[in-house]
Amino acid sequence: MPPNTASLSLKGLWIYTAAVLALLLWSGIGPYERGTWLMEVAPVLIALPLLLATHRRFPLTPLLYGLIALHMAVLILGGHYTYARVPLGHWMQQWFGFERNHYDRIGHLMQGFVPAIVAREVLLRLTPLARPEMRGGWLFTLVTAVCLAISALYELIEWGAAEALGGGADEFLGTQGDPFDTQKDMFCAWLGAMAAQWLLARRHDRQLRALTVPNGP
Numbered sequence: 001m002p003p004n005t006a007s008l009s010l011k012g013l014w015i016y017t018a019a020v021l022a023l024l025l026w027s028g029i030g031p032y033e034r035g036t037w038l039m040e041v042a043p044v045l046i047a048l049p050l051l052l053a054t055h056r057r058f059p060l061t062p063l064l065y066g067l068i069a070l071h072m073a074v075l076i077l078g079g080h081y082t083y084a085r086v087p088l089g090h091w092m093q094q095w096f097g098f099e100r101n102h103y104d105r106i107g108h109l110m111q112g113f114v115p116a117i118v119a120r121e122v123l124l125r126l127t128p129l130a131r132p133e134m135r136g137g138w139l140f141t142l143v144t145a146v147c148l149a150i151s152a153l154y155e156l157i158e159w160g161a162a163e164a165l166g167g168g169a170d171e172f173l174g175t176q177g178d179p180f181d182t183q184k185d186m187f188c189a190w191l192g193a194m195a196a197q198w199l200l201a202r203r204h205d206r207q208l209r210a211l212t213v214p215n216g217p
Contacts, residue, residue, distance in 0.1 A: 009059045009211070013051065016069035020048060023073055027080035039161065040079030044072045061207040063200065064117050071114040074107050083107060108185040111154065112147045112192025117204060119146040120197065124208055140197055147193035151186045158182075 024044060031037035047068065051060075060068075077086055089103030120143050123129045129139050 009062050009065055010055055012062045012065045013055050016065055017048065020069055020072050023076050027076045031080045032082045032085060036082055037079040041076055044075055060121060061204065061211055063204055063207050064121055067114045067117055071110045074110050078103065078107055105188050108188040109192040111151055112189035113196040115147045115150050116143050116193040116196035117200060119143045120204060143197060144193045147189055148186065151189035155182050155185065
């Protein structure tokens with residue numbers, strides 16, 4: 001018999017949780033700027049307890065748990081160094097001759113890539129889109145729209161931080177002097193949302209079909 005995907009999901013969740021907590025602990029030791037670190041890792045501090053609280057009644061696919069953990073790692077690294085100073089971005093700058101540190105583009109690409117699979121899983125499990133005849137192009141369109149909405153909301157949060165903190169929000173914003181940083185960030189999220197669906201839809205569908213949700217608390 002094939003392995004229970006729900007059991008694999010829960011096992012993966014605990015492994016990913018331990019890894020994320022270890023990375024979070026490391027990142028909190030001497031971050032570049034404590035306030036920026038807290039703002040950058042805030043989504044992790046919200047999402048991780050939520051995943052743990054709902055893992056029995058609504059376990060996610062192993063694919064999704066892995067993607068969420070990867071996204072958390074991207075956020076945590078950005079929080080520790082600030083996005084304009086993450087070493088990976090500097091290495092990319094040297095390798096490809098970029099004019100700036102583009103680690104924040106990776107973050108915004110992930111902001112579309114991972115929420116796309118989150119939205120896809122929720123829509124396919126909790127709405128009529130689970131029926132094959134209901135999918136068509138609507139699933140792709142709705143998932144992409146959800147990701148763009150999340151990206152736009154995040155940019156509004158950055159705007160609010162800039163208004164509230166003034167110059168103190170520079171590290172959080174990470175615009176590095178680019179007047180079109182907001183538009184480019186949203187473009188990256190859009191690309192990420194579409195890429196996730198093109199690349200992972202079949203694998204995600206297989207895991208969804210195999211997912212058995214356990215009964216009880």
